[in-house]
Amino acid sequence: MNENDLMTQVVALCKRRGFIFPSSEIYGGLANAYEYGPLGVELKRNIKNLWWKTFIHDRIDMLGLDSSIIVHPKTWEASGHINSFSDPLVDCKNCQRRTRADHLIENYYAQKQEPKLVEGLPIEELQKIIEKEQIACPSCGEFQWTPVRKFNLLFETSIGIVPESESKAYLRGETAQGIFLSFKNILDSTRVKLPFGIGQIGKSFRNEITLGNFIFRTLEFEQAEIEYFFDPQNSNWEELFDNWQEAMWQFVTIQLGIGKNNLRWREHTDEERSHYSLRTVDLEYNFPFGFKELWGLAYRTDYDLKQHMEYSGQDLRVTDSSDGRKYIPHVIEPAVGINRLLLMVLLEFLWQDEANDRLVLKLPYHLAPYKAAVFPLLRNRPELVAKAESVFKLVQSAMPTTWDDRGNIGKRYLSQDEIGTPYGVTVDFQTLEDDTVTIRQRDTTKQARVKIHDLLAELAA
Ligand code: ATP
Numbered sequence: 001m002n003e004n005d006l007m008t009q010v011v012a013l014c015k016r017r018g019f020i021f022p023s024s025e026i027y028g029g030l031a032n033a034y035e036y037g038p039l040g041v042e043l044k045r046n047i048k049n050l051w052w053k054t055f056i057h058d059r060i061d062m063l064g065l066d067s068s069i070i071v072h073p074k075t076w077e078a079s080g081h082i083n084s085f086s087d088p089l090v091d092c093k094n095c096q097r098r099t100r101a102d103h104l105i106e107n108y109y110a111q112k113q114e115p116k117l118v119e120g121l122p123i124e125e126l127q128k129i130i131e132k133e134q135i136a137c138p139s140c141g142e143f144q145w146t147p148v149r150k151f152n153l154l155f156e157t158s159i160g161i162v163p164e165s166e167s168k169a170y171l172r173g174e175t176a177q178g179i180f181l182s183f184k185n186i187l188d189s190t191r192v193k194l195p196f197g198i199g200q201i202g203k204s205f206r207n208e209i210t211l212g213n214f215i216f217r218t219l220e221f222e223q224a225e226i227e228y229f230f231d232p233q234n235s236n237w238e239e240l241f242d243n244w245q246e247a248m249w250q251f252v253t254i255q256l257g258i259g260k261n262n263l264r265w266r267e268h269t270d271e272e273r274s275h276y277s278l279r280t281v282d283l284e285y286n287f288p289f290g291f292k293e294l295w296g297l298a299y300r301t302d303y304d305l306k307q308h309m310e311y312s313g314q315d316l317r318v319t320d321s322s323d324g325r326k327y328i329p330h331v332i333e334p335a336v337g338i339n340r341l342l343l344m345v346l347l348e349f350l351w352q353d354e355a356n357d358r359l360v361l362k363l364p365y366h367l368a369p370y371k372a373a374v375f376p377l378l379r380n381r382p383e384l385v386a387k388a389e390s391v392f393k394l395v396q397s398a399m400p401t402t403w404d405d406r407g408n409i410g411k412r413y414l415s416q417d418e419i420g421t422p423y424g425v426t427v428d429f430q431t432l433e434d435d436t437v438t439i440r441q442r443d444t445t446k447q448a449r450v451k452i453h454d455l456l457a458e459l460a461a
Pocket of ligand 1: 174206208215216217218219220221223293294295296335336337338339340
């Protein structure tokens with residue numbers, strides 16, 4: 001499958017089989033918004049559970065949190081989001097196409113086969129490049145841009161029922177700030193000692209300008225973020241940074257099973273790195289539209305806690321129990337979008353099996369929405385259907401399972417292959433005689449007969 005075909009196939013499969021739908025389709029759709037259907041929600045949940053198990057449950061130095069989407073608006077002043085959480089925007093005066101100036105320039109150089117990164121450059125610099133290169137509008141071909149200007153990504157809302165007393169608030173642009181707001185309460189309510197981390201998964205909202213690329217960049221998305229707090233005098237930040245880099249790598253290559261050739265690390269340049277970060281690296285995946293950020297890792301120093309101390313007037317310092325020294329912890333932040341992980345998984349595992357003329361979603365077992373599908377060989381034989389129903393109940397009590405009695409068995413197998421179900425279980429006439437069923441494996445298409453008594457063990461992984 002070539003790269004464009006792959007993306008087209010993934011988008012089509014998602015719609016056809018109920019993984020992901022365009023949002024608000026009955027009203028003509030809403031750009032950059034999507035709905036996760038019955039299978040998409042299961043796949044997304046499996047990814048989130050894996051992240052939670054790996055980074056919260058399986059570690060001794062991590063705690064979980066679920067903070068609010070709308071928090072005190074001062075939070076965003078303190079964090080710098082109100083002033084500087086913006087993208088450089090230009091509009092085409094001819095066709096009204098709105099685009100990110102940095103993306104416009106990067107796409108222009110990519111087409112010339114001279115890849116260049118300009119993200120993070122000041123708007124004056126971007127303006128100069130657009131003018132010098134006379135970069136035309138990709139939609140209409142004209143060169144009639146408005147000046148480059150800053151566009152804040154935070155979604156505004158208001159709190160209050162009486163218009164006069166309404167106050168401006170924001171939907172969170174990242175989950176991380178909620179972690180800093182709860183830092184003191186977590187420290188006071190648990191027996192945790194530094195270094196330790198707080199992780200959470202939740203929705204974030206950004207008024208993104210750039211359209212397209214399916215669920216890669218959307219208006220609302222789920223982030224899984226960690227703030228790892230440490231005492232800079234007692235911990236070596238380079239070492240902690242390396243450890244987190246390794247943990248991210250292990251998660252993507254081993255837990256999610258992504259091929260190493262499709263991954264690479266990219267160090268942020270001084271220009272693009274946020275002013276408070278001493279080091280940032282992105283783990284990038286080879287999407288059909290190029291290597292793009294999947295997961296960011298940043299050493300944010302004590303910037304956020306310091307800012308919140310200043311804006312709130314509260315003391316957020318930690319006391320060193322050995323000598324009474326008070327200090328502001330530093331943090332390392334691994335931040336990933338669950339939706340980008342999900343898109344990567346779909347792209348990585350969609351397989352056109354030419355030999356058997358079928359489309360297979362070769363998901364690792366623990367990610368598959370259904371682990372097994374149970375079929376009665378024929379739907380018009382009550383004794384077969386009754387037996388199959390009892391097998392279905394047995395399997396369903398142990399794992400997410402689906403039922404299918406439409407069409408012929410071959411079609412049912414193909415239908416399950418497309419959605420990644422690792423096992424098909426068929427109840428036939430022999431089952432009525434000797435209590436055995438056929439298990440068919442998704443990837444090999446091999447079939448084997450097993451006793452119902454042994455079925456759950458056979459389907460376990
Ligand atoms: P990008 O440069 O792609 O806009 P970012 O550097 O702004 O991303 P961060 O603020 O570091 O992203 O957010 C952490 C993670 O959240 C990203 O690595 C990405 O996986 C995810 N993410 C950020 N913005 C979006 C979005 N609009 N839609 C989906 N996922 C997103």
